[in-house]
Amino acid sequence: MKTFTIDGNNFSDLEGFYDEIDKILTKELEWKTGHNLDAYNDLLRGGFGVHDEEPIVLKWLNYKKSKRELGDKLILSILEITLDCNNSGHDCKLELY
DSSP: OEEEEEEGGGOSSHHHHHHHHHHHHOTTOSSOOOOSHHHHHHHHHOOSSSOOSSOEEEEEETHHHHHHHHOHHHHHHHHHHHTTTTOOSOOEEEEEO
8 A cells, every 4th residue: 555644843733734745645736626524535535646535544643633633623624535534435554653
């Protein structure tokens, strides 16, 4: 499985999270992605330059910092999307560090 790493030290708010996700999941796109949770879900499905629809591993470095800064409610929403709790059709393993 392809592995992608986001680093909580690279952001401290939701907009920064979206910038970090864009940086690792949409390399060399000629258009800008939406900065919302629906767009994040779409990026996890693949087809945007760095992976197609195959399973991936998402490593989240400095997760505790992100949880503290983004807050429990937002982190829970991000985790539910990442782990595909709504069965939207992507296969993503999450590793928290």
